[in-house]
Every structure is written in structure tokens, then in C-alpha cells.
Amino acid sequence: MLNELRNIKLVIGYDGTDFSGWQRQENSRTIQGEIEYFLSQMTREDILLNGAGRTDAGVHADGMVAHFHTASAIGCDDFLRGLNAMLPGAIRIFSAEEAAPSFHARFSAIGKEYQYEIYIGRIHPPRLRLHTLHVTAALDIHAIRKGLTIITGTHDFSSFENSGSRDKNVWSGRGAVRTIRQALLLEHSIELFSLQFNGDGFLRNMIRNIVGTLIEVGRGKTTPQEFAAILAAKDRTTAGPTAPAHGLWLKKVLY
């Protein structure tokens, strides 16, 4: 047991606006890079922070989960306080706790919940500009809900996958097949709604591609029937544009 390292689980929130996404990069500011830097300072170890997934530049999170191994004796609450004292306010550690040795933020996850926020009033309030997508075209909410019903369940989501981006090692065997357990349109006010996706896993840019295409459905450019045909085509070239990163929130990782 002497060589057994502690395994610490972090729940993390961030405003992705000023970061080049989650994943560490040489000359860019990233969430993983910032947290690893301060964890390494605290522990005087070379800490590797394993996230449950990667979020792209500009994507936000309320509930990213990550784990790291350490020989340090620093208490979990001291990790929480120390990191929050050193990190910029755009990154917050919501919790830090001891996890089982076998816990892996990515491989132990059984799913994730994302939310894509859309503001449909005429003028985009400055307060919401970095965290919601502004759509000024009239949207048929009923048609979007039909689209959400169509993608719910187990499907091959090739039509909504960005090419060349799948990690074959991890997802080997199931290709582009994923299960969306629940896809809901939540109306927060007359001018603000969000699309919530709960699934066992998501392909790269899958949600942003689905949302971009659902906005076309809402605008009447694509019918719900055509949307069903796009899904069935398993061909990325049939789908609509990729919705911008700044409306997307990783809400929860499910274990």
C-alpha cells in the first residue's frame, strides 16, 4: 500500500470565453492547463488532471468532473480553498473529494448532460452575450420539439459528427452509435430557452451540429421530416451548420 496514490475528484465550473478549451496546449490558456499548473505548485508534483471529456474553445461548464493522483497529504478542503484562491474567477472548483482508486473521470462516466442556451429577444442583453446564442429569426418551438423527439433514443449520429475527430481507442466497437436518453426544450422566459441533452456520450461537436440543424428546423428551412432523414442519412454533409460554442454548457457528468 506504500506506493498507493490518493485519487482526488474535482467538480469544476468555468466560463470558457477566454480559454482555448479544456485540453492543455503549449502556448494557449486552457482550463486543464491552469488547474494542473496550480495543482503542481501546491503538491510540488507533476500533476496530470484527467477530465471527463474535452470541451472546445468558448464552451462553458457548470459541472465538469476531473480526477488526479497525488502522494500529497493536502486535505481535500485545502485543495478546494487553495485552488479557488489561486485560479482566476473564470474557473471555480465546486468540490474536491477523495475518490476510490478505480475512479476515472472519463471511463467511469455513464453519461453527460449538456445544455445549449438560446436568446430570442430582439436585442441581446449585454449580460447574456457571452453565455447564450442570439437568434433573431422567428423560431417554431413546436417544430424544434419534434426534432428533439426524433433524436431521442439510440441512433448512429454520423450526420452530426465532425469528421476525423473520433477517438477510436475509446469508442471502438460502437462507431457513431450513441443513446440520447432525454432531449428537452426548457423555456426559462419568453425570450430565453435551452435545449437539454442527456446521453451516454457525445461525438465531437455532435450537440453543436444538432443544435445548428434544429435552428434550421425552427426557422422552417428544414422540416422535422427532413431532420429525420438527415439523421437517417448518416452523412455529415446533409446536416446544418455547427452552432457557436458560446451557447453550450456542460452541466453534469453522470456516474
Add this chain to the structure above:
Amino acid sequence: MLNELRNIKLVIGYDGTDFSGWQRQENSRTIQGEIEYFLSQMTREDILLNGAGRTDAGVHADGMVAHFHTASAIGCDDFLRGLNAMLPGAIRIFSAEEAAPSFHARFSAIGKEYQYEIYIGRIHPPRLRLHTLHVTAALDIHAIRKGLTIITGTHDFSSFENSGSRDKNVWSGRGAVRTIRQALLLEHSIELFSLQFNGDGFLRNMIRNIVGTLIEVGRGKTTPQEFAAILAAKDRTTAGPTAPAHGLWLKKVLY
């Protein structure tokens, strides 16, 4: 009538984070400066934008009002669209309309409504960090409400006025006497509340000084009775600290 200029009224929202306040300054980015710059470009006139008041660096607005005179024939909706197309997303024009020649954003106003937002959860969510004050100390909401009752009505607010800042020309005659028509604590969730102030006018930093002192009341450092004595003392040195700018929102100007 040939020389009569049009009078245009704007309702403006802004995220004050990256600006040195409302008022135009030589080498700083300000709300007034940005809007005047683009109005002058559109009209090819030297436009002076008169705001209903000045907000300090970092203070936000949902409903600032301003007016300007112009000989231009540009329609109000074109001003709205043009400005919103050129201005940064941190500043939005919510409406532009023709006003009576006598309308003056500042002198016609009969009052203003401000809101100060306070987040009391343990960890400040990144999304709220620039728009709410984070207070981690336990706050006695009941005591703060008592304080709000105490300042409601017509009082000499010298204790909450920043020295040397009053505009004698405008407020001559009434000194530091102001009327707060309504002061409410609004609970938005378990972790977020705001203090709303509706009054006929506010001295410089008055709300931030009141809020800073009310937080002391909430923390139990100052009793409601002591708060009443601070108000009665008419002496700035008796009050608590000035609350930070970033929790403050100008919500409405009343006419």
C-alpha cells in the same frame, strides 16, 4: 422651425466590466464615448449624448436613458440597428425614439431604480462573477430588511455620500436630502438576492455606501439601531465600506 433639431431618446444597456464608466474621458473607453463616436460617424455631426446620470467604472445598466440632438434625417430604427451593428456587444441600444424638444434625459427624470446583486453561496459561479458581489459570510436577511426600512423615505443621506462629489448646480437647494420611495430585498434563489432601490435621485456612491453598510448589518457587525444612528449622524465617516461596483445595476430611469 428650420433650425429646430430632432431630439432622440435612447434606452441603453451595458456590461460595465471593461469600461471606465459612463462619462466620456480622453484616453479611456467609456459608454458615452463609444456611443457618441458611432453617432457622430452615422450623422457626420459632432454629437453630444446626454445621459440621465453617470455610472462609475464597472457599474452595469439595463435601462440607462440618454438623449441627443441632431439635424440628421436618419430614422430611429436605423439609429437602433446601426448603433447595435457597430457597438461592441457589451453595449446595446434597446430602443431609439423621437422625444419632445423639451425632453432631457437628466432633468426630466423624476427618479431612478437601481439593483445591487449579491451571491451568498460558498463558491462564486464563473457565470455570475462579473455581475454579482460574492459574500461568503453568513448574512442575517431579516436585519438587512430592517435596514432597508430605516432608509426608506426622505432623509439627509450625508452619511452615505462620497465627499466632494455633489454637483451643486443641479442639486442646489436640497443638499443631501433625497427620497427613497422603495427599498426591497428580492430573493431570486437560496443563493442569490438583490437589494432594489427606487428613489428620486441618488448621491454619488450612495447606493454602494448603503449596501456596504447593510452588509455589515447582515454580518452582525452593525445592529439595525446603529444603522439608524449612522443615517442620523449625517457624517460619512460613520458608515461602512463602499460595496464594489460590479454588483450594481442601473435598472430604470423614471420619467
